[in-house]
Amino acid sequence: MAGRSDILQGTLDLMVLKTLDAMGPMHGFGLARRIEQMSDEAVLVNQGTIYLCLVRLVQRRWIKPTWGTSENKRKAKYYSITRAGRKQLAAETENWQRISGVIGRVLLLGGRR
Amino acid sequence: MLADLWHLLGRIGSCFTHRRLDQDFTEELDSHVTMLTDENVRAGMSAEEARRQALIRIGGRTALQSEHRATRGLPLVETALQDLRFGVRQLWAHPGFATAAIGVLAVGIAANVAIFGFVDAALIRPLPFEQPSRLVTAFSTRPDRAPGQSRNLISYLNFLEWRTRSRAFKSIAAFDVRPGLVLRTPQGAERVTGLRVTSDFFATLGVRPVLGREFRPDEEGPAAPATVMLAYDAWQTRFAGRADVLGQVLTIQGQPHVIIGVLPKDFYFPLADHADFWATIRGPQPCWESRGCRSLQAVGRLADGMSIEMARTVQDGLLRQLRLQYGDKNPETAALAPLTDEVFGDVQPILFALFGGVVLLLLIASVNVVSLLLARSDGRIREMAVRNAIGASSSRLVRQFAVESTILVGASTVLGLLLAHWAMQSLTGLLNADMVSRMPYLQGVGLNGRLFAWTAALAMVAIGLFTLAPMGRLAVARSVDALKESSRGSAGLSWQRIGRALIVGELAIATVLLVSAGLLAKSAYRLLNVNTGFNAEHLIVTAVGLGPARETPGTLALQVAERLRPLPGVEAVAYADLAPVGEGLAPTSGFQLPGRVSGDVVEDHPVRRVSASYFATLQATLLAGRFLTEDDVTSARGVVIINQTAARRYFPDEDPVGKPIVIGMPPARQIVGVVADIKDGPLETPPTPAAYVPFDQVGFSLLVRTSRNDAAVIPALNTTIREVRPNALIQPAMTMTERINRQPSATLKRASAWLISGFAVTALILSVMGLYGVMAYSVGQRSREIGVRMALGAARSSVYRLIVGESAWLVGAGTVVGSAGAILSAKLLSRLLFATQPWDVPTLVTSALTLIVCALIATFVPAHRAMTVNPLQALRAE
Numbered sequence: 001m002a003g004r005s006d007i008l009q010g011t012l013d014l015m016v017l018k019t020l021d022a023m024g025p026m027h028g029f030g031l032a033r034r035i036e037q038m039s040d041e042a043v044l045v046n047q048g049t050i051y052l053c054l055v056r057l058v059q060r061r062w063i064k065p066t067w068g069t070s071e072n073k074r075k076a077k078y079y080s081i082t083r084a085g086r087k088q089l090a091a092e093t094e095n096w097q098r099i100s101g102v103i104g105r106v107l108l109l110g111g112r113r
Numbered sequence: 114m115l116a117d118l119w120h121l122l123g124r125i126g127s128c129f130t131h132r133r134l135d136q137d138f139t140e141e142l143d144s145h146v147t148m149l150t151d152e153n154v155r156a157g158m159s160a161e162e163a164r165r166q167a168l169i170r171i172g173g174r175t176a177l178q179s180e181h182r183a184t185r186g187l188p189l190v191e192t193a194l195q196d197l198r199f200g201v202r203q204l205w206a207h208p209g210f211a212t213a214a215i216g217v218l219a220v221g222i223a224a225n226v227a228i229f230g231f232v233d234a235a236l237i238r239p240l241p242f243e244q245p246s247r248l249v250t251a252f253s254t255r256p257d258r259a260p261g262q263s264r265n266l267i268s269y270l271n272f273l274e275w276r277t278r279s280r281a282f283k284s285i286a287a288f289d290v291r292p293g294l295v296l297r298t299p300q301g302a303e304r305v306t307g308l309r310v311t312s313d314f315f316a317t318l319g320v321r322p323v324l325g326r327e328f329r330p331d332e333e334g335p336a337a338p339a340t341v342m343l344a345y346d347a348w349q350t351r352f353a354g355r356a357d358v359l360g361q362v363l364t365i366q367g368q369p370h371v372i373i374g375v376l377p378k379d380f381y382f383p384l385a386d387h388a389d390f391w392a393t394i395r396g397p398q399p400c401w402e403s404r405g406c407r408s409l410q411a412v413g414r415l416a417d418g419m420s421i422e423m424a425r426t427v428q429d430g431l432l433r434q435l436r437l438q439y440g441d442k443n444p445e446t447a448a449l450a451p452l453t454d455e456v457f458g459d460v461q462p463i464l465f466a467l468f469g470g471v472v473l474l475l476l477i478a479s480v481n482v483v484s485l486l487l488a489r490s491d492g493r494i495r496e497m498a499v500r501n502a503i504g505a506s507s508s509r510l511v512r513q514f515a516v517e518s519t520i521l522v523g524a525s526t527v528l529g530l531l532l533a534h535w536a537m538q539s540l541t542g543l544l545n546a547d548m549v550s551r552m553p554y555l556q557g558v559g560l561n562g563r564l565f566a567w568t569a570a571l572a573m574v575a576i577g578l579f580t581l582a583p584m585g586r587l588a589v590a591r592s593v594d595a596l597k598e599s600s601r602g603s604a605g606l607s608w609q610r611i612g613r614a615l616i617v618g619e620l621a622i623a624t625v626l627l628v629s630a631g632l633l634a635k636s637a638y639r640l641l642n643v644n645t646g647f648n649a650e651h652l653i654v655t656a657v658g659l660g661p662a663r664e665t666p667g668t669l670a671l672q673v674a675e676r677l678r679p680l681p682g683v684e685a686v687a688y689a690d691l692a693p694v695g696e697g698l699a700p701t702s703g704f705q706l707p708g709r710v711s712g713d714v715v716e717d718h719p720v721r722r723v724s725a726s727y728f729a730t731l732q733a734t735l736l737a738g739r740f741l742t743e744d745d746v747t748s749a750r751g752v753v754i755i756n757q758t759a760a761r762r763y764f765p766d767e768d769p770v771g772k773p774i775v776i777g778m779p780p781a782r783q784i785v786g787v788v789a790d791i792k793d794g795p796l797e798t799p800p801t802p803a804a805y806v807p808f809d810q811v812g813f814s815l816l817v818r819t820s821r822n823d824a825a826v827i828p829a830l831n832t833t834i835r836e837v838r839p840n841a842l843i844q845p846a847m848t849m850t851e852r853i854n855r856q857p858s859a860t861l862k863r864a865s866a867w868l869i870s871g872f873a874v875t876a877l878i879l880s881v882m883g884l885y886g887v888m889a890y891s892v893g894q895r896s897r898e899i900g901v902r903m904a905l906g907a908a909r910s911s912v913y914r915l916i917v918g919e920s921a922w923l924v925g926a927g928t929v930v931g932s933a934g935a936i937l938s939a940k941l942l943s944r945l946l947f948a949t950q951p952w953d954v955p956t957l958v959t960s961a962l963t964l965i966v967c968a969l970i971a972t973f974v975p976a977h978r979a980m981t982v983n984p985l986q987a988l989r990a991e
Binding site for chain 2: 027028029032046047048049051052055056058059060061062070072074075076077084088
């Protein structure tokens with residue numbers, strides 16, 4: 001929905017890409033679990049949200065889905081990162097680090113006064 | 114960037130695969146819930162609690178799904194697609210309506226686009242010259258004649274004066290109007306199409322060769338080297354488009370000419386027939402050394418800042434100086450005409466008439482579709498009301514109409530373009546080779562950017578019209594009344610009022626087209642049956658030419674005629690310099706009456722050189738004196754036969770036979786006979802004075818009167834001529850009737866009469882169909898009223914009269930309005946009419962009667978239905 005900030009959406013995209021890059025192909029459930037663990041359950045309020053993010057990333061061809069079977073013999077859709085996805089991840093990571101550095105410095109500046 | 118593109122494509126794609134994607138998404142969510150439930154169970158929850166917690170954790174499923182759709186696709190496009198699907202389904206469900214509407218509209222669009230194609234080719238697309246609007250043709254005229262009646266060509270010597278002295282033109286060039294050159298090929302002499310021009314001809318037009326160079330100034334005149342330029346076609350067909358054609362030598366008119374250049378592919382010169390070879394005016398030729406031999410037509414580019422009026426004044430001044438200088442007694446004034454007028458002047462009124470016709474036709478077609486839509490929207494009021502009641506916004510309903518008319522118009526446009534393409538091809542195919550050669554710009558007729566733009570504009574207007582028309586009904590749909598089962602009345606009445614106005618309009622337009630078609634057909638008929646002054650049946654025409662050989666004038670013609678006379682099937686043989694019903698320019702000479710007060714005034718009139726048997730073979734009518742004799746011709750006696758118009762003009766109160774007259778050069782000739790006017794020139798030209806003198810030429814036109822099948826004589830004709838002179842150049846023979854039919858004015862008049870008749874018949878069918886629709890609808894609406902009337906004792910015949918009366922009123926109004934419109938529009942047509950008045954009563958009456966009869970037939974079916982209404986059933990339906 002339009003209300004959700006683009007930053008949060010972008011963050012989730014970045015986290016999904018990073019996770020898939022680091023851990024290899026995963027299904028939505030695993031991704032949701034992983035991101036919750038990493039962020040102390042702060043990012044995903046509804047686990048369903050991850051699927052909207054996945055649709056977006058698939059349409060951009062940064063990740064690619066295939067149907068498979070989970071470790072518990074359940075049918076599941078597995079996602080893996082593509083070459084374009086890795087490139088995007090690198091660019092976004094650099095971008096993120098630069099912005100967070102700038103924000104950090106600005107916030108420090110405010111703290112000193 | 115690329116990712117954004119993929120994203121957009123994915124979203125567009127998802128609009129078409131939404132069902133599968135929805136299912137996929139649901140399946141994935143299900144799988145997630147199952148896994149979460151499994152996990153919860155492992156954590157110790159009961160199965161039921163585990164599933165409940167899992168569902169909570171994943172979030173609102175419906176919200177997710179709707180957000181998924183929004184993220185995935187393009188919501189606006191998806192609703193539009195929904196409307197589209199609904200619209201197509203609607204049309205599919207009413208195949209009768211859809212076929213009628215799309216068919217009618219497609220025909221209207223096709224006719225419109227096809228004629229626009231010709232308008233585009235002739236009036237919009239520029240001539241293939243640089244700044245064609247600055248080009249003019251320059252003539253001199255006699256002030257004592259009506260403008261356009263006499264246009265004098267100029268002599269080469271006078272042209273030279275114009276070129277060096279006139280300030281009116283930036284540059285001026287000329288071409289010799291006598292077309293055709295003789296080319297020597299390995300197979301023998303061949304007459305080829307060609308023109309002789311002055312050296313600056315192509316520079317004046319602003320045409321640059323695609324290969325080689327243009328003529329240089331020193332390549333014109335008596336001592337100039339002989340060079341030739343090729344038309345693109347000739348280069349391709351005769352020389353296979355090879356670049357080494359430059360520098361090759363061709364033998365033209367018995368002299369070696371060096372090829373120096375090739376003209377561009379799109380070049381054509383519309384004032385002369387197509388020419389393959391272009392040479393300069395050069396070498397010794399008696400005509401180019403005499404100020405009296407006028408064989409050139411001039412084309413000039415106006416000097417910068419010079420208007421055509423100013424140029425005319427300047428030219429007038431020059432002509433006056435030249436007259437004083439050379440002691441010419443004949444007053445002459447300058448005549449300049451824009452080249453575009455000169456080229457398109459003839460076809461312009463025809464194209465305007467045809468274009469007017471197709472606009473009216475499209476109007477009728479649109480009115481028919483509008484009334485179909487209105488009639489249908491009547492039936493859809495409840496559908497609209499229901500959709501409105503369950504929450505469709507008004508804008509959504511309007512969009513529905515827009516989408517539906519877009520489908521309708523879109524389908525019609527595609528169909529219409531295909532039909533138009535086919536129509537343009539077959540129409541250009543109908544023109545014979547002469548016509549295409551005369552109107553080279555028509556070769557480019559076909560679909561192009563401008564035609565597509567025009568079609569798109571038409572489609573836009575139609576979509577707007579068809580969206581707005583049923584929208585008036587929406588106001589009704591909003592009212593609650595519309596939901597009620599038995600609501601009728603006001604809506605039906607208002608639609609009927611609009612419907613009737615539309616029908617009157619349609620019938621009026623059909624009348625206008627019928628009358629126009631009638632007038633044009635009558636003109637074409639009158640033109641083709643104009644009194645030619647001779648018997649055109651069983652008469653074969655051909656022309657025999659010779660290469661540039663020295664020859665005693667008259668001998669070849671005499672020999673050929675003597676050999677032909679005894680052939681079976683040949684009744685009479687005659688020859689002349691030109692056959693009757695010719696086109697274009699014919700030789701003229703000054704007529705002068707010695708010993709008269711007005712003897713100083715010389716008027717130019719056509720003069721034919723004819724054999725002794727000429728008039729007898731043509732079966733022309735002798736009014737006084739005698740025809741020519743063999744002796745007159747062989748001894749080249751100074752005798753002349755004049756026509757009736759000449760006799761009336763020069764000898765109003767006396768017998769011309771035996772009187773002297775100077776034709777061209779003195780001495781005077783003696784008038785020996787007066788012949789009834791013969792159509793020497795185009796059919797539509799009014800009679801002019803003309804003279805016939807004994808034949809004294811080398812080349813000749815041959816006229817053979819046959820007693821039986823014309824076609825059987827033609828091969829014998831050719832063999833015989835070949836026997837007499839193997840290297841003679843023989844024009845393909847044709848019958849005189851064929852020659853008359855192929856006259857450009859006849860072809861154009863006939864073609865436009867046929868086309869307008871086609872439009873008129875289509876308009877008649879459409880308007881009568883429209884009338885039928887309105888009457889049938891009216892009977893349907895009034896069946897209760899009719900039932901009540903009959904229950905109260907009305908006779909069936911009075912019901913019949915009621916319906917027929919209603920229809921008669923509409924037809925009467927349409928015919929009256931249409932006849933008034935027809936008289937007005939016929940005034941616009943008057944330039945196309947021949948021997949027919951715009952208010953021609955028989956045509957008006959016939960057209961009106963045709964319309965009325967067709968309309969009454971269309972009324973018969975609904976009236977019959979009204980008569981057979983069962984009063985009981987009609988009342989029970991209440």
